[in-house]
Amino acid sequence: MNEQALSVRDAIINRRSVKNFNGQPVDLDNITTILDDARWAPNHGLRNPWRFIVAANLEYIKFQEVLKEYGVPKWKELSDEDLEKQMKKFSGAGAVVLVIVKEDVRQKERLEDYAGASALIQNAMLLAWDQGIGTCWKTPPFIDNPKFREELGVKPGERIISMLQFGYYDDIPKNRVRTPLEDIVTYYGVDDEEAATEQ
Template identity: 60%
Template sequence: MTLSVRDAVLQRRSIKLFNGQQVEKEAVLGILDEAKWAPNHGNRQPWRIVVGAGEQLPKVHELLKNLAIPKWEELSEEALATQMKKFTLAGAYAFVLVTEDVRQKERLEDYAAASCYLQNVQLLAWEKGIGTCWKTPGFLDNPKFREALKAQPHERVISMFQFGYFDELPKARVRKELTDFVTEFEI
């Protein structure tokens, strides 16, 4: 059954606890392809995605371990496995880079466009029963991470984006009332 756009917007939740089932690379690539219909100024399509799925996952985990758990050698195997769960339970990865234009207006437009792109990804994945989470861990600007993604000087890494299957739907966090963020134009 296909989901209406409205249902996808209202029902989608960020998934923080995945169940460990891998998401097929083809499914990820299909979603990333369809999401390209996101609005973006000047058709610059300022995003670039590095996918880690299937046979690449162990290498992704190794990289994330080194970046996120600096003294992992000192941990017991069990403690390390526990700390790594937030990475290993995800079913696939997309590392997202955006062009950083030297012009302020274009730079803002490009980040906004990349955000539109990623929301398309989230909604398209949700429609397929695949959960996602846009994550911004502290190591996004780490030179070792940038090097692994072959990030160019004009590119900024904006997300460690996780895909995955899940067993429990998280509760929606309360949103503001319409009247708390919308007012009518007054002269």
């Protein structure tokens, strides 16, 4: 386990979603450590509403066959070159984790569980970034495909909320702009004019 290198603030602000991985595998041990730490995410009622399917090392190479089947439309009709291009979005990554959440029949609990799992995913992305490993939270349509779910043993009452890619990268992606705070914050009890003169 690496010693922490980044401050929490630094990791939060500078983490980027990596969409161009360089193909170097991410070792299963790294993924295991990241997930083990990420589990400390807040979750209401300590329901721990998540589980993971990890494909790393040789298994990630095997898993690419599944990704080809479900992630590349009409792959059988493509030339080898076109298929390789299409597969770049999967083959570049170094491992993948499917994050699965229980779908509580109660709406409030279901939202809370999704929120808790989202916090866990952010934890995992920050922990990975701290180790020089990039991530991208992906939600391709096929994660809800019944056949894909069946292939992975995802049960009724469960939902894949993320195909979380892990991988090494050569270049850090540029910052993606966020809405400025002043556009999204209201200071309770302070009128707009007062707030404007305070800035």
